[in-house]
Amino acid sequence: MKKSTKIVSAGRDKKWTQGLVNPPVSRGSTVVFNSVKEMKQATAKRHDKTLFYGRRGTQTHFAFQEAMVEIEGGAGCALYPCGTAAISGALLSFLKQGDHLLMVDTAYEPTRDLCDKLLTRYGIETTYYDPMIGAGISELIKANTKVIFLESPGSLTMEVQDSPAIVAAARAAEQDIVVMLDNTWASPINFSPFDFDIDISIQAATKYIVGHSDVMLGTAVANQRCWDQLRENSYLLGQCTSPDDIYLAMRGMRTLGVRLARHEKNALEVANWLAQRDDVDHVRHPALASCPGNEFFKRDFQGSCGLFSFVMKGGNQAALTALLDGMEHFKMGYSWGGYESLIMGVNGVNKLRTATQWKAEGTLIRVHIGLEDTSDLIADLEAGLARFN
Numbered sequence: 001m002k003k004s005t006k007i008v009s010a011g012r013d014k015k016w017t018q019g020l021v022n023p024p025v026s027r028g029s030t031v032v033f034n035s036v037k038e039m040k041q042a043t044a045k046r047h048d049k050t051l052f053y054g055r056r057g058t059q060t061h062f063a064f065q066e067a068m069v070e071i072e073g074g075a076g077c078a079l080y081p082c083g084t085a086a087i088s089g090a091l092l093s094f095l096k097q098g099d100h101l102l103m104v105d106t107a108y109e110p111t112r113d114l115c116d117k118l119l120t121r122y123g124i125e126t127t128y129y130d131p132m133i134g135a136g137i138s139e140l141i142k143a144n145t146k147v148i149f150l151e152s153p154g155s156l157t158m159e160v161q162d163s164p165a166i167v168a169a170a171r172a173a174e175q176d177i178v179v180m181l182d183n184t185w186a187s188p189i190n191f192s193p194f195d196f197d198i199d200i201s202i203q204a205a206t207k208y209i210v211g212h213s214d215v216m217l218g219t220a221v222a223n224q225r226c227w228d229q230l231r232e233n234s235y236l237l238g239q240c241t242s243p244d245d246i247y248l249a250m251r252g253m254r255t256l257g258v259r260l261a262r263h264e265k266n267a268l269e270v271a272n273w274l275a276q277r278d279d280v281d282h283v284r285h286p287a288l289a290s291c292p293g294n295e296f297f298k299r300d301f302q303g304s305c306g307l308f309s310f311v312m313k314g315g316n317q318a319a320l321t322a323l324l325d326g327m328e329h330f331k332m333g334y335s336w337g338g339y340e341s342l343i344m345g346v347n348g349v350n351k352l353r354t355a356t357q358w359k360a361e362g363t364l365i366r367v368h369i370g371l372e373d374t375s376d377l378i379a380d381l382e383a384g385l386a387r388f389n
């Protein structure tokens with residue numbers, strides 16, 4: 001079955017929908033049982049989409065978890081109140097005191113903060129690695145390396161990683177390393193993590209899966225080898241989500257394919273327009289040759305989305321402010337993946353790097369290209385770039 005069919009049909013088993021098209025919102029904390037036998041049966045199956053207690057989820061959650069596994073692959077889907085919670089929940093499920101974590105240097109800033117400010121407190125050592133390291137990562141693997149974490153592409157500077165080479169190095173080490181991928185940029189539509197032997201695929205569902213900038217949500221889908229440990233440790237951490245948010249995520253998921261196709265088309269048009277401008281040093285869109293790892297994007301991905309960055313020739317804070325303050329369609333705001341266009345100046349990238357050096361001289365700008373007409377978006381950017389001087 002094709003992915004575009006799966007996102008229509010997944011998670012709609014009648015046991016969840018009760019005959020409706022969409023699984024309804026089932027809210028609950030206490031689940032009541034009619035007999036000791038019934039309670040024991042539910043307790044024995046509480047880990048497997050069975051009504052037991054609100055923290056384990058309701059039919060609404062079970063439908064979405066089933067849908068995520070059907071679309072992304074894997075053996076099970078853990079749910080979290082946001083993407084950052086999915087990252088911390090996955091890492092804390094597999095790391096213990098004395099372990100070593102290999103973290104990509106281009107990880108989302110709060111992911112880096114988690115490593116530096118929380119994991120260190122628990123005696124977990126993090127080594128950051130160059131996103132372009134590929135097979136060379138084998139040199140960094142130590143006897144106590146338990147997790148290798150990828151974010152591909154990096155959500156600020158867009159480097160695409162050679163995931164197969166990194167996974168192969170992890171397997172060659174023969175020490176049961178768990179390979180985790182933050183797959184938010186590609187979503188399950190444009191990158192199939194389990195086809196590349198990734199162990200855990202993490203989504204900030206806040207972005208494209210929800211697709212309307214109105215829910216915070218995280219997912220982590222694990223393969224058979226890692227699912228029990230991820231599920232039970234995330235439960236111990238008390239990670240649970242609202243069925244209302246899950247309903248909205250499932251609603252967003254149904255149009256993920258058509259939205260991504262339009263985001264991709266619009267973004268490529270804007271990226272190519274920027275690439276031909278004399279005042280732009282280079283564009284960092286994974287589908288363009290000017291983006292580090294473009295060869296891996298072409299080899300491993302099925303498509304792209306609305307998020308990319310570009311570097312201006314020169315610039316300063318005043319010029320950037322003049323550009324940003326006057327935009328009509330591009331709003332400033334953290335996050336991305338909704339239907340709207342966003343723009344952000346990114347200062348101090350070098351402070352966010354410890355294993356690599358950010359060498360670009362000019363101002364780095366990240367855009368999320370929404371579903372607006374590209375003629376309006378390009379006109380907005382053209383006027384903005386005219387103010388950038």
Ligand SMILES: Cc1ncc(COP(=O)(O)O)c(CNNC(=O)CNC(=O)c2ccccc2[N+](=O)[O-])c1O
Nearest residue numbers: 082083084108109155184204206217334335344346
């Ligand atoms: C790849 C990836 N993975 C996980 C998360 C976290 O998801 P959550 O927001 O649901 O917790 C995110 C959240 N993304 N949010 C943003 O990109 C917003 N931007 C920033 O936070 C930020 C922070 C510091 C410096 C620069 C930026 N920036 O985007 O320019 C993500 O991009």
